[in-house]
Amino acid sequence: MRDSRRSRMVLVLLLAISFALITVDIRGGRNSPLSTARDWASAVFGPAERGTSAAVDPVGRAIDAVRDAGSHEDEKKKLKDENAKLRQELENVQLDKARVAELDKLLHVASAGQYKVKPARVVAVGPAQGFSWTVTIDAGTGDGIKQDMTVINGDGLVGRVTSVGPMTATVLLATDPGFSVGSRMAGSMEIGITTGQGDRPMKLQLLNGQAQIKPGDRLVTFGSQGPKSFAPGVPVGEVTEIRATPGALTKTVEVKPYVHFTSLDTVGVVVEPPRSDPRDAVLPAAPAQQPPANPAAPASAPASPAAQPSTTPTGTGNSKTSANGRPPAKNPTPSGRD
């Protein structure tokens, strides 16, 4: 055994340092002294992750295409090469089509809710052994992303931005046990708190223990104002199971999220929440026939005060100055397009 005293000392020292780091980081919370180090790390690793995922995608597609191309007969080689190439092209087109469809859906949700979203793609995923459900997206401070912004996709609520680097941002997924969001039952307007539970379905705690709910009821986010605003009216999920806890004031309800978290690709960051709560108008079409509980559909928005022409939810950086104090992204001079 060539384990010497000094190597043991180094080990103990480093273990003590890591434990000190953990303590400091947890106690510091959001203002932890390690956030500077985190910023540096995301400035270094963010672009590398972006580049890698961009470089790997075509290679993966090419491998798939070649694998699909079949056997090795020489006389058909030329034909097969061509075939493989075409297949690869086709697959690229299909992938692009899927992405376009996803983007389309996202824009549809955004336009129904009148959010202003910034599209982004998932470039890295936190490991399952880490027990935290996070992803990295390829949009950062340069795209106007800030901490605590809401992240959605075409199906509904994805999560919340926890830290932002120059080119990338980290998103805490709604399934993370540390994720909670105030939510509202579509229709009955009952309020509760939805919490992630990892691989299990999300959990909803309704504030009103007497609330009448049934499986199939749908949930949207409640939304909040202020510096840590959460976009209101984003679809969260559907009630699957209701358990009355004996002795407790609130019911515990299981919620199946609309978003498929294992196959996240294109997402949108809500850079500007809607001016008024869209309520449940953004939800996917109800399976059963129900009278619309909310007559004020935002599609036919009432005549809003003048000088608000921007209802287009395009993700371009051309955002206007808004009343809630966000700085304009570009020069406020009117652009001279023909």
Place this chain on the structure above:
Amino acid sequence: MGAARALYAAVLIVVGLVVQVSVLARLGLPGAVPDLLMLVVIGMAMTWGPTAGCVVGFAAGLCADLAPPADHAAGRYAFVLCLAGYVAGLFAQRGRQPRQSVVTTILVVVVLAALTTVLYAGVGALVGDTAARNVGLGRLMTTAVVYDALLAPFVVPLVMTGARRIDPQPLMPI
């Protein structure tokens, strides 16, 4: 030779970490994600000994704690990988000659894959993060062991060959 080692370790850590989060994690394998970073640490620790092993493990873990998708308290992976590097270095250096057969390597990887998963959850529980309760720890551990053992014969010998070429002497304390 210290600088060359440090550079080699830094390059491997960055590459290992980026490939792990941007390629392996996005494959969407059931259960755990192959822990490439741990394999890289094990490879260097098995060549350079326990002291270098725990230093390299600490550095790699700290990078994993701070790089983008991470959202847990910094220091958790540093703690776990530091210990993993030490154990791997110790294991490889028992006896006269460092053992370098593939079987030994896989054995070390299997033991450490299980150990790191449990240890990571344990450190989290110690500081009040109970998220590990929400997943099947057994299934996660099994898949982690299987993936890491499958990946090990390709990664660890390669890392060890490179490490030996840079400096064959184990970094032993005086």
